Amino acid sequence: MDREDKIPLNEDLVVTVSKCGSELTLCLESKFGCTAVLHGVEAASSSSFNGCMQPKKVTPEKRYSIQLPKGLKVSVWKDDLTSHQVDAVVNAANEQLQHAGGLALALANAGGPEITRESERIIKNHECVKTGDAVVTRAGNLFCKRVIHAVGPHLKPNPSKKDIEKAAPFLQRAVMSILECLQKENLRSVAIPALSSGIFNFPLEYCAEIIVRTLKEYHDSNSGRQNQAFEIHLVNHDEPSVKAMERACHRILGPNSYSTAVTMGTSSDTHSVKMNAVTLSIKKGYIEREKTCVIVNTTSPRLDLVAGAISKAILDKAGRELQTEIRQKQQHPKHGDVIKTKGYKLDCQFVYHVLCQHKLLGEMSAEEILWGSVLKCLHMAVNDHMTSISFPAIGSGVLGFTSHEVASIMTSAVVDFSKRYRGVPMDVCFVLYPADEDIFRTSYDITPHIELDACSVEAQREARRWITDLLFGEHQRITINNNHVMHFGQKDHEELLSLQTMFNVNLRVFCRDGRAGVSITGDSGDVRAAAVRIEAMCCRAQEDFALAEESDMLHSLVRWQCKGLPELQKPKINAVVEKAYLAGAETKRLSVNGLAVQVNFKTKTVEDDHGRCARVERNCFDSYGKQKLSGGSFYKRETVDLKKSVHPKWKTDEMFRRKGLEIVKVERVENMALRQLFELNGKRVSGQPRRLYQRVSAQFCELICRVGFQREYAPPDEQKCGAGIYFSADLDTAMRLWRGPENEEYMYFFEAEVLTGNTTHGFPDVTAPPPMRGDPLVHYDSVTDKTKKITVIFSGQQALPLYLITCKPRRSGYV
Known part of the structure; x- marks a missing residue:
């Protein structure tokens, strides 16, 4: 059985993989020892973990609205808080107003340094903002006047019922503090997210209930007096939070007085990928039936359109006028020329006739001529102000090219064109006859795909299955089970907060019955991209854990000692030196607490960048070191x-x-x-x-x-x-x-x-x-x-x- 090592990607998956490509390859290497190469996909840099990647733009969508008797208006929205237009937006802040991740980081980035400066001033004067309290800063570049920083309760993963009940009054107090800030600042509208839910582990449904019930109590009390016409927008970017707020409002405030019809777009079944302003599609069909601006034909310099199945089919549909015009167009046609004619009875404006030679004839490279002809057709379409062009499988018939050669040459030409083209959107379609199964299949080789290479068939198939389960299909919820989540540090949790905002998803960290992991909910494409990123975080955590175990294990059995450089005896550095020695390296450059050194195993010396040298010794305990395994490892x-x-x-x-x-x-x-x-x-x-x-x-x-x-x-x-x-x-x-x-x-x-x-x-x-x-x-x-x-x-x-x-x-x- 042949090894399957190419996974084609449609347009949606190209978008998903572009957001997490480097992390995807890291996961495959860490989990299965499998090397992955992404073809036709520009993977986002892992630096986007630090908040460099802009969150997905959400189209504002109102889901619920009601006006209460005393003037308070409450509505539920699916939108991005960084662009939602109200007088004030609420930030889910921590006690130190450190905007390091999640919504806080998104608002700080969008609003600019003014928000951070004012937050630092508040902390300098008051030391902290207590849980349940809220403070106000200016909004900088945001689409609002003020930012209200509310500190909700932060619970541990899988909190007990007792912990939740203990935290609930603080969440209620935080909502009241927000409303008090509105009155104090004379603001008329505010956008409030699902405070403390998600990564802060307060149960979402209960969170929504407390927020909405607090608004109801505020309205019913003296504080909600007649004509106090505040507008409260409950705004979240992820579907689970929006749904939870809708349910709570229906239950507590009453039926919705606002209705809207939402039309969701559906993706095409055509295998396609968008590359800058060019969309390349591959489909089965008949080129003469295409409805497009330009149809491409292939013929020989004799200009006899009856020769060749594709050319004859186009001629039969267009009519004899097509043959007459092409013979009048060129006096001395040669290989590589492209002749333009009208479309006549075809459903196109023009036909571009490509003059190709047999692969084995002529002095010029037939592959270069074919590649150049495709590019020439694309540039002609641009000059003719055409926005769509359809190609048949040029050269797969009497010209002698194999199906793989046709697919490779034509697609590489389109990819090259897309890298330089900056005009209006251009649709390029490869139309393959239904019988051309081989061409259709090999077209995947150079359209966007993931190429896998592993040391064993089992690893290869495990990697393919993991990718398929994770990336294909509609996933509104993915659960990652990995106990290394328990080793996540503060930076990792800040990273989770950033991912939650970046991909518009809801994350929940759990630890129960000896198992830990992360649950991700939201829109399918965002959930998949976030899942790959979090899987990569787990892989890094498990590698750090393994390195620590490895270092302690080797440190207890072998010591590299240097009187002039005692840092070599530390477990981590000691393990690095030992592994380099076992691998048979003659020299190894290391960085020891900021000091760069070169270890020479042949002369058993170490030298720093200042030229100072010292002797090193390898001391083994008990029987370790008497045996040496092949392969250069322990x-x-x-x-x-x-x-x-x-x-x-x-x-x-x-x-x-x-x-x-x-x-x-x-x-x-x-x-x-x-x-x-x-x-x-x-x-x-x-x-x-x-x-x-x-x-x-x-x-x-x-x-x-x-x-x-x-x-x-x-x-x-x-x-x-x-x-x-x-x-x-x-x-x-x-x-x-x-x-x-x-x-x-x-x-x-x-x-x-x-x-x-x-x-x-x-x-x-x-x-x-x-x-x-x-x-x-x-x-x-x-x-x-x-x-x-x-x-x-x-x-x-x-x-x-x-x-x-x-x-x-x-x-x-x-x-």
């Missing part, structure tokens, strides 16, 4: 020849057959650093190690080979025995512990040696080995379930990965 995985293997379970394959699985391949894992630490732990833990199993997802296979088993890599569906690293005694238990997605193509199981030692029953709230016999200084080595088929350890150094077994379901399914 770990490797190599495929086992199952025909020669003496492992009984792989020879009979019975354990996997019973579960309806077929072994695809088995890889032996060797990690000399992990083995050394495992053997050291074996001296502490009593008893012989057990052979146990763990099921993991594809993206963590390489990480386990590299830094061993971690609780973040394979959390079970339920942590009934505690928050540790789970193993199973058999495949049945593994399949129950880790339930993968439906219809998955591959499953991955590690066989490991595990030091279980003294064990006891585990419980869900156990986070470390419990003490033995009540002695706080003596602990069990592991915990287990009642059946003893599940074992949980709390240190990755108690387990050593031996084999990675890749399986797939048999055709007959599970038994």
Whole structure:
């Protein structure tokens, strides 16, 4: 079976991938070791994480409106707060008025430095703005007079009911503070977002209810006296928040007094991509039936339109006048010329006749002539003030070009034209006869697509499936499950805030039952782009985590020492030096706390930029360093020849057959650093190690080979025995512990040696080995379930990965 390595992208997906292309390639490399090349897509720079990318423009859309008896008007809008036109907009601020992410950053960027300067002045005079309070600054360049900075409550992920009820009065107080600012500043209208929802973890539906109910209470009280005709706009850019506000208003304020019909645009089924002002489309059809400004024909210098199927079809539809005119146009026609005639009975204004030669004839390159002819037709269309042009598959017939050559040459010419064209929008269409399946397929090779290259068929297919599941289809909600979300720092959460505004989506971070992740809701294209960005954040977090584990692991086994440069002994730098040494590098340039140095492994010296030299030494502990693996690393995985293997379970394959699985391949894992630490732990833990199993997802296979088993890599569906690293005694238990997605193509199981030692029953709230016999200084080595088929350890150094077994379901399914 041929490897499928090209994923074509339609116009919508090109737009999506352009917003997250660099992050998409990072994810594929991190998760599957798969290299991805984006063709026909200009990927946004990752610097857009820092707020450089402008948020998507939202067309203002009023969803609800009501005027209450005492004059208060309340309406619900889907719009961008940075451009919404009212007297004041509300910023969801923090106590220090640091506009570092999300809505605060968007307003600060749009409004200019004036907002930040006034915010800093307020903090300098008052130290902070308390939760529930609000302050006012000028609006700078925004479409309003003032910005009201309201500080709503900030809850931890998955807050308890008690925490929510405790925070609710502060949210109510924040809304009242906004209304008080309106009165004080003599403002008549304000735009209020869903304060504290989303990344600040206040439940959206309850948030909407509190905001609307507070407005109702304000209206009904003395503060809402007759003729106090404020206009309150409840404005959000994401659909879930808008819907929540609509529901709350209907329930609390009454029926909508405003109606509107919304017509949503639908995307065409034609495979197309927009490149600057040029839209290139590929479709099956008949060129002579096209309704367009220009139809392109192909003929020979003899100008006989009867020769060739395309030319004859065009002539039959246009009429004999077409043949008469073309013969009168050119006295000495030659290869590469383009002759213009009227369209006559065709549904076009002009026909451009391209004079091509056979691929094997003539002194000039036929490919260059074909490429130049396409460009010439495009420039002629511009000079003739035409806005659409349709091409057949020029050269695929008697001229001798292969389908791939035709697709490649023609499309590359259009791409080159689009890079320089800055005129009115131009529609370019390749019309392929229904029988030309091969041309239609190979046209994808040079139209926008993602090209994948991986070290194995399994990795290739896993990468393709991940892209397909994430990018294709309409997703108004995507949930990313990755426990490395728990390692997100302040900058990561600020990044989430920026993404929420950038892509007009609603984000919710969760952590429950030992699983963490991010839920994304909003419009489909925005949700997909935001999901890729957040997946990339998780990949970076897991790589930072792995590097830290790797550094600590190597630091405990080998030390690079230099009397003149003690910084080399720090874990991170020590690991970098050790890995460079194992890789066989003669020299390695490092930056140590801002000091640039060159390490020469051949002479065992280090030199800084000032020419100062010193000796370096490599000191290994115990048996580490006596063995050196091929491949220039401290770990490797190599495929086992199952025909020669003496492992009984792989020879009979019975354990996997019973579960309806077929072994695809088995890889032996060797990690000399992990083995050394495992053997050291074996001296502490009593008893012989057990052979146990763990099921993991594809993206963590390489990480386990590299830094061993971690609780973040394979959390079970339920942590009934505690928050540790789970193993199973058999495949049945593994399949129950880790339930993968439906219809998955591959499953991955590690066989490991595990030091279980003294064990006891585990419980869900156990986070470390419990003490033995009540002695706080003596602990069990592991915990287990009642059946003893599940074992949980709390240190990755108690387990050593031996084999990675890749399986797939048999055709007959599970038994």
